[in-house]
Amino acid sequence: MCDKGSMAQYTRVSGFVGLITLQNPPVNALSAAVRQGIVDMVERALSDPIVKSVVICGQNGNFCGGADIKEFGTNMSGPPLVPMIDAIEAANKPVVAAIEGSALGGGLELALGCHYRIAHSKARLGLPEVTLGLLPAAGGTQRLSRLIGVPAALNLITTGIHVTAAQALQLGIVDQVTDHNAVEVAVTFSLSVAGQSMDARRISTYPCPLPSDFDALFEGVMQKVRQSARGAIAPVACVQAVRAAATLPYTKGMEREQELMATLFTSGQARAQQYCFFAQRAVGRWRMPSGARWETSKPMPVHKAAVIGLGTMGRGITVALAQTGLSVVAVETQEKQLMEAKQAVSGMLERGAKRHGVAPMLDRISYSQNIQAVAEVDLVIEAVFEDMALKTEVFQQLSAVCKPGTLLCTNTSALDVDKLASEMPNPELVVGMHFFAPAHVMKLLEVVYGPRSSPQAVATAMQLGKKMGKVSVAVGNCRGFVGNRMLMPYLQQAFFLLEEGATPELVDRALEEFGFPMGVFRMSDLSGLDIGWRVRKRDELVEPDMASGQSARIRQGSRYSPLGDLLCEQGRFGQKTGQGWYRYDKPGSRVARSDPWLHSFLVEYRARHGLVPRSIDHQEVLERCLYALINEGFRILEDGIAAGPEDIDVIYVFGYGWPRHRGGPMFYASMVGLAKILERLEHYQQAHPDVPYLQPSSLLRRLVASDSPPIHRWREVIKKYQSQL
Numbered sequence: 001m002c003d004k005g006s007m008a009q010y011t012r013v014s015g016f017v018g019l020i021t022l023q024n025p026p027v028n029a030l031s032a033a034v035r036q037g038i039v040d041m042v043e044r045a046l047s048d049p050i051v052k053s054v055v056i057c058g059q060n061g062n063f064c065g066g067a068d069i070k071e072f073g074t075n076m077s078g079p080p081l082v083p084m085i086d087a088i089e090a091a092n093k094p095v096v097a098a099i100e101g102s103a104l105g106g107g108l109e110l111a112l113g114c115h116y117r118i119a120h121s122k123a124r125l126g127l128p129e130v131t132l133g134l135l136p137a138a139g140g141t142q143r144l145s146r147l148i149g150v151p152a153a154l155n156l157i158t159t160g161i162h163v164t165a166a167q168a169l170q171l172g173i174v175d176q177v178t179d180h181n182a183v184e185v186a187v188t189f190s191l192s193v194a195g196q197s198m199d200a201r202r203i204s205t206y207p208c209p210l211p212s213d214f215d216a217l218f219e220g221v222m223q224k225v226r227q228s229a230r231g232a233i234a235p236v237a238c239v240q241a242v243r244a245a246a247t248l249p250y251t252k253g254m255e256r257e258q259e260l261m262a263t264l265f266t267s268g269q270a271r272a273q274q275y276c277f278f279a280q281r282a283v284g285r286w287r288m289p290s291g292a293r294w295e296t297s298k299p300m301p302v303h304k305a306a307v308i309g310l311g312t313m314g315r316g317i318t319v320a321l322a323q324t325g326l327s328v329v330a331v332e333t334q335e336k337q338l339m340e341a342k343q344a345v346s347g348m349l350e351r352g353a354k355r356h357g358v359a360p361m362l363d364r365i366s367y368s369q370n371i372q373a374v375a376e377v378d379l380v381i382e383a384v385f386e387d388m389a390l391k392t393e394v395f396q397q398l399s400a401v402c403k404p405g406t407l408l409c410t411n412t413s414a415l416d417v418d419k420l421a422s423e424m425p426n427p428e429l430v431v432g433m434h435f436f437a438p439a440h441v442m443k444l445l446e447v448v449y450g451p452r453s454s455p456q457a458v459a460t461a462m463q464l465g466k467k468m469g470k471v472s473v474a475v476g477n478c479r480g481f482v483g484n485r486m487l488m489p490y491l492q493q494a495f496f497l498l499e500e501g502a503t504p505e506l507v508d509r510a511l512e513e514f515g516f517p518m519g520v521f522r523m524s525d526l527s528g529l530d531i532g533w534r535v536r537k538r539d540e541l542v543e544p545d546m547a548s549g550q551s552a553r554i555r556q557g558s559r560y561s562p563l564g565d566l567l568c569e570q571g572r573f574g575q576k577t578g579q580g581w582y583r584y585d586k587p588g589s590r591v592a593r594s595d596p597w598l599h600s601f602l603v604e605y606r607a608r609h610g611l612v613p614r615s616i617d618h619q620e621v622l623e624r625c626l627y628a629l630i631n632e633g634f635r636i637l638e639d640g641i642a643a644g645p646e647d648i649d650v651i652y653v654f655g656y657g658w659p660r661h662r663g664g665p666m667f668y669a670s671m672v673g674l675a676k677i678l679e680r681l682e683h684y685q686q687a688h689p690d691v692p693y694l695q696p697s698s699l700l701r702r703l704v705a706s707d708s709p710p711i712h713r714w715r716e717v718i719k720k721y722q723s724q725l
């Protein structure tokens with residue numbers, strides 16, 4: 001017996017079991033139609049006198065990915081989740097959730113309303129609402145706390161982590177884990193408990209187990225959560241909701257859960273985080289200005305890869321490739337460095353394997369001093385020193401050694417990928433794979449294509465990035481690509497603010513209060529000030545024995561702040577030397593302390609150059625640094641270097657610490673209002689006509705002139721703008 005009409009299919013199986021299958025591919029999200037289907041089919045099963053028990057499962061081996069996130073921005077119609085789940089829990093026949101694939105968010109909340117949960121061993125469970133700026137508001141905070149206790153519930157709900165079926169069993173979230181067909185096991189099990197009272201199986205009736213150190217626990221968790229949330233409100237609301245579970249009767253706790261959800265639901269933060277969710281997926285659907293795109297570009301298979309150059313980046317890339325399961329040839333020409341790298345890579349792999357309880361992939365890597373060892377690989381990632389001549393030489397050697405069709409990738413962060421490609425006999429096989437340090441940890445990968453890169457080469461690099469667990473974004477070739485190009489105006493404004501009267505502490509505090517994990521100066525100290533200095537020297541911007549006055553601060557026709565160069569001349573390279581924009585107890589130490597030397601240095605510097613310090617507030621810091629960065633983002637869109645604002649936002653959220661609850665720089669701009677951004681840039685440009693990067697971009701002006709459309713419609717304006725160029 002079967003009813004296939006709705007988005008929840010009803011079948012009677014084994015004679016007496018009503019099987020309800022959610023059908024909303026790809027993840028069986030609980031859309032209005034699915035909720036209606038569940039309500040109808042549960043009612044049908046419960047009213048059918050032949051049916052003794054009910055099993056709920058999801059189509060295609062996937063239980064349920066939660067509420068339909070796409071509906072959140074709309075007028076939500078259809079039956080609400082809470083009464084639907086309450087009705088399941090109140091059922092007088094056993095209802096068993098058969099969990100395969102994922103049970104996330106509303107999906108897990110649905111399962112918690114069932115009387116039993118049976119999971120396949122490969123299933124993953126979690127309440128990730130916090131990552132969408134929400135909380136599990138279909139009873140999740142109240143039921144999970146009652147089921148597994150407050151500390152474990154707090155951990156799951158405030159972090160949004162997904163747990164394995166085995167972990168879920170250990171925590172008490174599921175009753176059974178099986179390697180067999182979970183639906184069949186659930187059907188058999190449901191019949192075994194048919195006719196029994198379900199009173200003891202209704203989680204909402206359970207008392208919430210209270211830890212003895214209740215107040216201390218919540219205080220500690222709240223402090224930790226506030227610190228790591230960096231201004232995000234959802235994690236804090238999650239703690240408050242769990243506290244309600246621990247202190248209030250179920251119905252009152254539910255009221256509190258709904259109240260907290262209502263605040264989150266309408267907050268800009270939830271919109272920002274949901275935008276990030278879809279943006280992260282949208283960047284996988286890349287397209288190149290030539291029209292080549294993901295659907296029509298078939299990646300080449302990559303089984304064996306090579307890494308050339310085993311400095312910090314090369315080592316991290318080697319680890320990341322090996323952890324993906326690839327065979328890796330790691331090449332370093334200097335014997336001592338090769339030995340050191342081998343030791344370091346093995347250590348990283350062993351530590352990673354220990355954390356995940358698996359065997360380290362040491363035998364996946366072969367080490368060599370000889371570039372001939374890469375002859376049979378499918379793809380090479382070059383990670384030698386940032387020097388064009390050196391990279392060109394390496395690429396030429398690779399062209400001679402590698403089998404035909406091997407993809408040649410460069411991990412450069414600053415050099416011209418197209419120029420490098422133009423020196424090769426097969427420029428179509430050259431792309432940039434710009435990893436971020438540490439490469440085995442950081443999620444972002446910029447895949448840089450030039451006009452000659454083949455769509456297949458881009459598709460291959462994008463697919464490899466995905467396999468490596470990276471969020472890969474395809475971007476065009478330009479100085480600094482997307483991320484570092486936008487960083488330049490941000491850094492520059494920070495330097496100019498110091499010249500005008502700010503301190504590193506003031507600038508960093510403003511940025512950290514905005515939500516960055518580190519302000520620009522603390523971050524520069526961590527990365528090493530010498531890196532930028534080297535680049536500026538190469539660009540002939542650094543002038544030793546600099547004169548005083550305004551003309552001394554002009555380079556290549558623009559105003560320039562030499563502050564970073566002056567620090568480097570003093571040997572102040574940041575954390576590694578124990579001194580930079582801050583001072584540190586010893587070289588390598590991480591605690592940044594305010595440095596009186598630096599403050600006197602700034603006072604002397606301003607006096608020498610006739611700069612009169614003024615009072616600068618947080619708002620100006622944010623507007624100068626962030627709006628200049630955003631403005632460069634618009635130029636990048638204008639130039640077609642990024643296909644859309646989502647690409648830029650994903651790069652900033654995953655690679656540059658932009659707070660996710662603010663959605664990325666371009667989304668933030670859309671929230672602040674494009675007209676306001678334009679007005680403030682014009683204001684600062686007038687106030688500081690000699691300061692670069694404050695002139696509003698033409699695209700920003702065009703968008704404002706087009707009534708500042710919502711961000712999902714920017715691409716139309718960009719396309720029109722580019723067609724008129």
Ligand SMILES: CCCCCCC/C=C/C(=O)SCCNC(=O)CCNC(=O)[C@H](O)C(C)(C)COP(=O)(O)OP(=O)(O)OC[C@H]1O[C@@H](n2cnc3c(N)ncnc32)[C@H](O)[C@@H]1OP(=O)(O)O
Binds near residue numbers: 066081136281
């Ligand atoms: C006042 C209102 C009260 C409402 C109470 C609400 C309480 C409950 C809230 C929630 O449940 S919020 C949602 C919680 N769930 C999640 O956060 C899970 C999100 N999804 C994922 O993590 C992953 O998609 C997955 C399920 C682990 C599967 O990963 P996989 O890599 O296999 O596929 P993806 O590429 O990620 O997704 C495929 C496709 O599906 C779309 N999608 C995924 N989940 C949802 C969803 N919950 N709603 C809508 N759409 C979803 C995803 O966007 C992809 O589509 P495209 O974007 O590529 O078109």
